[in-house]
Amino acid sequence: MEQKLRQVLDKRIKSAQQLKQFRQTLIDGKGEKRITVSVCGGTACLALGAREIVAAFTEEIEKHELQVKVEFKETGCQGFCARGPAVLVGPQKIFYQKVKPEDVPEIINETVLKGNIIKRLLYTDPATNQEITYESDVPFYKKQTRLIMGTNSEIDPTNIEQYIALGGYSALSKALFQLNPEKIVDEITRSGLRGRGGGGFPTGRKWQSCRAAEGDIKYVICNGDEGDPGSYQDGSILGGNPHSVIEGMIIGAFAIGSHEGYIYVRNEYPLAVKHARIAIEQAMDYGLLGDNILGSGFNFKVTINKGGGAFVCGESSALIASLEGKVGEPKAKYVHMAEKGLWDRPSLLNNVKTWANVPQIINKGSAWFS
Amino acid sequence: MDTSLDFSTVQAIIANKAVKVEALIDSYADKKEQLIALLQDVQVEFNYIPQDVIIKISQKLDIPLSQIFSVATFFKAFSLKPRGRHTITVCLGTACHVKGGQRLVDKLARDYHLMPGETTEDEKFTLEAVNCLGCCAMGPVVVVDDKYEGQVTPDKLDKILKKYE
The missing domain is CATH 3.40.30.10 (Glutaredoxin)
Incomplete structure (x- = not known):
């Protein structure tokens, strides 16, 4: 037990510099x-x-x-x-x-x-x-032009090191140490990124209103309850490159000031659930989730929730009801989720693919994306 | 197959289950908002959600019976009736439907007297019809327990099901 604890402690990456060095050792280690x-x-x-x-x-x-x-x-x-x-x-x-x-x-x-x-x-x-x-x-x-899925063939989703070797979590370190929350939201707004779940709502505007919303507890939610026949982008992203989603969520949480996130995945995607779960554990071990991420003082944790097999739970208010342990029925949304969502607190809910886009936009800049 | 168990073994099994349920519910004591996850665990343990477990959850976690019942009946993942030892999932999403998924459901109804959502009399199979499992290229898709089978025809379905006891 003690040995395991030490191993875990040893793995923690404590600064942006250490992350960079670690990436280099991984690349050199391929030999x-x-x-x-x-x-x-x-x-x-x-x-x-x-x-x-x-x-x-x-x-x-x-x-x-x-x-x-x-x-x-x-x-x-x-x-x-x-x-x-x-x-x-x-x-x-x-x-x-x-x-x-x-x-x-x-x-x-x-x-x-x-x-x-x-x-x-x-x-x-x-x-x-x-x-x-x-x-x-x-x-x-x-x-x-496969921005999101293109690297799937180079990554073993159950191994965080392969994601890091390909530049993973560099956007997080940039967001934490070179940008501030306003700048991140600004960058997302200017990129013109829109909701990839199909709604197409301007992501930046959602982030802005959630950031401005009053309340000291805010939530970040990832919607992976896709149910459209023949579309399995969410399953493929969470199953093939779960860290890109988690990295996006941490950046989003930092931007709006949230410390708790949920990934809601369909029960019908056992592979996505399994890989996302492993990814969260590994990110915790490496100090990329949890307390004091990369030594920045920022805390954030993510929990996975499996859906119960109800198509309608992909709708945001139904999804939130289901997260609260209630029947997943949609409600009329007189007030935006960004102001009053999960447990009536400001909640930033985005689709899996929207989250997966975030690290690349932060890394390459809004001009590249738009 | 020898199915006879002596009385004390049966008692031990029941007692063991009861202990497990208690422990399971207790592990959710401070997070009663995760009712769905708890019910999912119960479903995995028993293959259905027994009435006495619902009552126990209600008492222990102080959640109204009506709320648990509504959640347990709303989501497709839960069943209030005992389910078969094996679950046959037939995909009827658009792509599988076009490629003949319905013929598989018809066949199961005709030859196995098995309707979607129901269990065979010998409690061997439960049939679920779902919409899209995310691998349309190989439709029609059937999943038995965790094993995916692609391009299934009514004849092939017979062969697949023969493998299960």
């Missing part, structure tokens, strides 16, 4: 691992047998003693579910689709060890009948 193999572990790929493929890779990598050379990971949803299970071999990102466990030894022998491409596993463009080797050339990906 010889020049080849990456990432198996998509999103809901669809898992259902199509990704777990067996992960097991096969782990076995093959051990057999060939490639642990030092190959960085292997199971990631969140990579996007192209119709062609799952998907395997990406980096750094060039060779895209293999509909992979079966039997294909794994060949991928290791041919592609990883010799650099040969296995034609049989490539994606064929139905329009031109051409085989496509790299992920970036697949028409489905080619026309997208």
Whole structure:
């Protein structure tokens, strides 16, 4: 117990400088691992047998003693579910689709060890009948600029270090030490970011009124109760890159002066619930959540609430009723949530994807986003 | 399968459950706003929400019975009737519906006498119809317990269900 406690204490990052150093050690620590193999572990790929493929890779990598050379990971949803299970071999990102466990030894022998491409596993463009080797050339990906989901294939969602290595939590450190709450709200307002849950309400205006609202206790809420058929952005973000959402929430909390946050996720997304829960624990261990975040003196904690399977709870007043342990029925909103929300206190409620946008806007500036 | 248990074992199981319920409710003593989470835990423990547990929660946490009842009946995740050992979830979201999800529900009604929300007489299966599980590309989707099955046809469904006892 004592040892565990010490380990946890040791992990805590106590300043912006330490975070920077830690990131550098993570990048340097990769050393010889020049080849990456990432198996998509999103809901669809898992259902199509990704777990067996992960097991096969782990076995093959051990057999060939490639642990030092190959960085292997199971990631969140990579996007192209119709062609799952998907395997990406980096750094060039060779895209293999509909992979079966039997294909794994060949991928290791041919592609990883010799650099040969296995034609049989490539994606064929139905329009031109051409085989496509790299992920970036697949028409489905080619026309997208994937700001939020793009890094999913590089991150193991259950490992905070991989998020930090890719620049994660740098926006938080910028917000805490280089900006002040007014500036953050200003930046979000000027970026023109709007509610990504579909409502499209200007996010900056919401933040502004919540910041201005009177009350010493305020709440930050993340709405992950999406229920629109065929849209699973919230599930994929929370399952694939939960730290981007948490980082956004901490920045939002700092901007409006809140110390408590809730993530409300659908019960039907067990993967999102699990990964978000692990992410919160790890962020606590690393001193990125909890008391005195990064040594700034700012405190913030996040709790996960699972939905009860009611479609209407994606609506903000119903969601808040459900958080309060009541029947999730919508109410007439004569007063904005920003002024009177959870427990009748000012509450800042945004969609998962809206939160995930925040770190990038803070890092790259409002002009870049707008 | 030997299902006979002697009386003292049964008593021990019941007593054990009662202790667990007490402990569970006590762990929510200072956070009664998390009623939904508590009910979710009860649901996981018993596979349904027994009447005596509702009464106990009401007494221990000082929440009106009517409020617990309204929450327990409002959310789809809760059931007031015992549920089967396995839960079959059939997706009827738009994409799965188009690809034939309804045929699976029809088949279960016809061959297994199982309607959405209900449990088979032998308490083996409970059927849930849901809207979108977030993997439309492989529709129609059926989940049995935690295992996802894609592109399910009525014939394939038979084969899948045979695996469960």
